[in-house]
Amino acid sequence: MLKEQPFYFRASMILFMLVLIGFILFVGADIIVPFAFAVLLSILLIPITSVLERRGLGRINAITISILLAVLFIGGVIYFLSSQILSFMDDVPVMRKRIAELVLMVQKELQARFGISVREQTSYLNSATGSGTGIVGNTVLSLKDTLFVLTLLPIYSFLILYYRTMIKKFLLDVFKHHNKDRVEEVLAESRGVIQNYMLGLLIEMGIVALINFIGFQIVGIEYAVFLAVFAAVLNLIPYIGMLIASIFCALVTLTTSPNPADAIWALVVLWVVQFIDNNFLMPKIVGSKVKINALITILGVLIGGALCGISGTFLSIPGIAILKVIFERVDELKPWGMLLSDNITSNKPSRIYAKITSIRRKHPPVAGITVENSTQPPAAK
Numbered sequence: 001m002l003k004e005q006p007f008y009f010r011a012s013m014i015l016f017m018l019v020l021i022g023f024i025l026f027v028g029a030d031i032i033v034p035f036a037f038a039v040l041l042s043i044l045l046i047p048i049t050s051v052l053e054r055r056g057l058g059r060i061n062a063i064t065i066s067i068l069l070a071v072l073f074i075g076g077v078i079y080f081l082s083s084q085i086l087s088f089m090d091d092v093p094v095m096r097k098r099i100a101e102l103v104l105m106v107q108k109e110l111q112a113r114f115g116i117s118v119r120e121q122t123s124y125l126n127s128a129t130g131s132g133t134g135i136v137g138n139t140v141l142s143l144k145d146t147l148f149v150l151t152l153l154p155i156y157s158f159l160i161l162y163y164r165t166m167i168k169k170f171l172l173d174v175f176k177h178h179n180k181d182r183v184e185e186v187l188a189e190s191r192g193v194i195q196n197y198m199l200g201l202l203i204e205m206g207i208v209a210l211i212n213f214i215g216f217q218i219v220g221i222e223y224a225v226f227l228a229v230f231a232a233v234l235n236l237i238p239y240i241g242m243l244i245a246s247i248f249c250a251l252v253t254l255t256t257s258p259n260p261a262d263a264i265w266a267l268v269v270l271w272v273v274q275f276i277d278n279n280f281l282m283p284k285i286v287g288s289k290v291k292i293n294a295l296i297t298i299l300g301v302l303i304g305g306a307l308c309g310i311s312g313t314f315l316s317i318p319g320i321a322i323l324k325v326i327f328e329r330v331d332e333l334k335p336w337g338m339l340l341s342d343n344i345t346s347n348k349p350s351r352i353y354a355k356i357t358s359i360r361r362k363h364p365p366v367a368g369i370t371v372e373n374s375t376q377p378p379a380a381k
Contacts (some may be wrong), residue, residue, distance in 0.1 A: 008309070022307060028307040034118060034149045036315050038156030043068060043194045049161055063161045068152050074150075081233075084226040094256075148309065186329050190322045197321060200285040201236055207285075208232040208277055215269035222256045235277065237313050239298055246270050292320055293342040 025032060045066040052062035054267035160167070168187060212228035221227065227249045246267055254263040262269050292300075300320045305314030320340060327337030 022303075025307045025312075029312070033308050033315070034152040035156055036319070037149055037311070038153055039317075040198060040318060041153060041157045042160040043191050044127060044198055045161060046155065046164070046191070047195070059162060063158055066161070067158055071154060083227065084223075084229065088212060088223055088226050145286065182329055186326055189329075190325045192320050193325060194318055197318060204277065204281050204285050205232045205236060207281055207298050208235050208273060211273050211276065212269065216266065217272065219262060219265040220257075221253050221262055221266055221267060223252065226264075226287055227252060231273075235274075237301060239294070240301055240313075242270065275346045292324065292340055296340050297322060313376070 045063075047067070048066045049059075049062045052367035053059055055062075056301055057065070111159055171187065172183055175183050207230050209232035212231050213224055216224035216228055231242070231249060235244040237244075249266050249270060251264045253366040254260060257263070276326040295319065297320075300316040301313050304314075304316030304319070306312070310317065327333040327340065
């Protein structure tokens with residue numbers, strides 16, 4: 001029997017593996033990100049492909065039809081977003097002029113209150129925005145990466161669906177014979193978690209976009225459709241996305257509306273929708289499928305964005321969900337699964353428990369009678 005390694009050795013190996021995995025993700029993001037999106041899309045298309053295959057269409061025809069449906073859906077979403085963005089970009093010069101007027105107004109107010117001259121404020125502003133060219137370059141690079149992913153996505157998805165039986169058999173045969181049942185259980189549960197999570201996100205995004213649109217229409221905000229969909233898409237990035245959406249929607253409303261108070265109403269709409277989403281939509285649609293605590297969620301989104309860009313922020317939560325399923329099925333990794341979950345065991349008793357305990361202390365049960373049977377008469381001696 002092998003001697004267990006000391007803790008410092010195991011901790012060092014874990015840190016080394018984490019650094020190695022992060023380095024591989026950072027260096028190979030151009031290869032890993034399209035493949036990861038293709039895996040998610042393939043998992044979503046497995047039910048449709050299976051139904052078509054049972055109808056006698058054959059594997060190739062069934063996969064082709066499934067991917068065509070997915071491409072049409074994704075293409076429709078991209079076309080809708082593009083049309084909204086183009087109509088929004090037509091008024092950018094007017095918005096830029098309005099922003100310049102607002103900046104000048106704020107500069108004069110700062111000069112009157114704090115004695116900072118407009119020239120000094122302008123120099124501070126130029127130094128803060130000196131990386132504007134880099135931001136534009138990163139945006140163009142992100143668009144190029146998006147087109148690259150969209151090109152490889154159907155190819156990867158087709159091959160994954162076509163060879164899915166062989167891939168599953170490979171994963172089962174890699175592990176020892178007595179672990180095959182556990183591996184098959186992990187694969188089945190991971191597929192179910194991803195399917196429920198992705199479908200839940202799509203449903204949640206549609207509902208959030210609709211509620212945002214209704215709220216913006218009631219307030220009378222311009223570009224209600226664009227801002228509603230934009231906020232709903234950013235809402236897919238937990239916690240951080242809604243903060244960015246709130247700032248963007250407030251700035252757009254401030255520059256397009258004659259009444260500055262409309263920007264505050266836009267924030268109110270977004271915050272009310274966020275409250276409804278966090279307390280009603282997310283627990284019912286998404287939260288019951290993937291239970292990951294908020295700390296790991298934020299860290300995962302930030303690390304995914306740092307390693308793989310915007311794509312990493314969207315892939316981080318499904319990746320953590322799969323890791324959680326694997327960790328909870330392997331005895332040696334169960335502590336890590338507990339770290340990812342949102343099940344919190346508090347040392348402080350609940351009010352109901354405290355009330356029951358105080359009642360028991362005041363009225364202890366009669367000797368020989370259990371608590372569960374305390375309502376029944378004692379047995380005759």
